[in-house]
Amino acid sequence: MRIRATVAAVSGALALSALAVPAAQADETVSRADVAKIREAAHAGSGKTAFGTRAPEEGQPYALNVSFSDFKIAKAVKVGITNHVATKVTYKLTHGADLDITAADFYTDPYIYKGAFDAPDNMLFGNNYGKCTPASSTTANCTGTIDVYPADGELWNADAGSWKAGAMAIAFNGQDPSAESFDITKVGYADKGGLATTLIQRNSQLTVNASPEPVKKGKTITVTGKLSRANWEDNKYHGYTNQSVKLQFRKKGSDTYSTVKTIKSNSTGELKTTVTASQDGYFRYSFAGTSTTPAVNATGDFVDVQ
Known part of the structure; x- marks a missing residue:
């Protein structure tokens, strides 16, 4: 499976940026690889196509009280052979009143994927995490981009066609994923696929x-x-x-x-x-x-x- 964000994080190709919310910046020590590990642990333990509401088990994050809606992305994205292509996305994030989305270690991220949600053939993220502006005590309006670098081997010809969109959110709650004391069961995670569709096309x-x-x-x-x-x-x-x-x-x-x-x-x-x-x-x-x-x-x- 070719997941660009994971590969790029390991190679240092991605410049990570903060989650833009009032009076807070996301902790840049949390890499895309760290986020990918949380996602993999959550999906491995859910036993479902979508990560559902459940109590945390050993080695798994707990289900975060977050949902996503109103995801909008271009109907089609033309991708050539060398030029970087960036596509803007917007979505609504709804969360529990007890969740502080302005925390430095809260992240949300839009993405698109090819194939099944629980076992995608390919995934593409943005260079930066999503940016959210609170609209109320329990909702926020979020924006992001999907960045594609065809010259970096992110796509195969078989990837052309229909892709689905998803979004995730992670609350690390003070847990440092690089520390020996890291406790994944204290990390909150939410993930939802099938929020929209788009065509990734060979220019x-x-x-x-x-x-x-x-x-x-x-x-x-x-x-x-x-x-x-x-x-x-x-x-x-x-x-x-x-x-x-x-x-x-x-x-x-x-x-x-x-x-x-x-x-x-x-x-x-x-x-x-x-x-x-x-x-x-x-x-x-x-x-x-x-x-x-x-x-x-x-x-x-x-x-x-x-």
């Missing part, structure tokens, strides 16, 4: 070239191009094969493209078709997208018809 690229230019009216125009998408395993763009792509035309002076025909990309993602020259205008290819790959339009190529 797409599309080109077009119409020739010859200029061309006589009634002669044949050959329109070529290529549909490609990000490969997260070798950090290159490769042809997206056997996909339906529309050839569209916009006459000079117009803002509207009309579909001329639909063709399919070949075994290397290449596109090629012919049309009859009739008037000055722009040709482009247009791809409607799939659940794993976003829609994309090529920049129109002007043809002068004489």
Whole structure:
């Protein structure tokens, strides 16, 4: 299982920051690896898909009186091969009146995961923990980001498609996870998956070239191009094969493209078709997208018809 936050914490790649709440900052000595250990202990002992309300057992945190709702994230996130991608998320945190969410060692964290909640294939977090602003004595409005670094091996091509969102909260209650006296049963933990869904997509690229230019009216125009998408395993763009792509035309002076025909990309993602020259205008290819790959339009190529 590839959980970026755990790996990054061990390698030092993540810059941890505080939980932004009035008059308090989260203790930066608590790493993502520490948080991951609490999560693993809680899920290992719950015996449920979601961490439920129960008394703490030896080696497990107790169930924290926290719930999450109104989680919002972009419907789709386009991820290329090198650039860092950050996606903002917001959610509501509801907690018991006896819980101090402004404590220095209280943390909340949004995340997204691929696969099952109790045994995900992959998880992605933010560079920083979530930031919460109290709205009442028992509620807070929280924000965070999901940060993706495709060049760091965080994603495999099979990860493209639907992901689910979750959020967790941890109250360390003065317990230092690096100390020999650390008592995990005094740590409170809450975790909830299935709060929202999003698509993590392999970014797409599309080109077009119409020739010859200029061309006589009634002669044949050959329109070529290529549909490609990000490969997260070798950090290159490769042809997206056997996909339906529309050839569209916009006459000079117009803002509207009309579909001329639909063709399919070949075994290397290449596109090629012919049309009859009739008037000055722009040709482009247009791809409607799939659940794993976003829609994309090529920049129109002007043809002068004489």
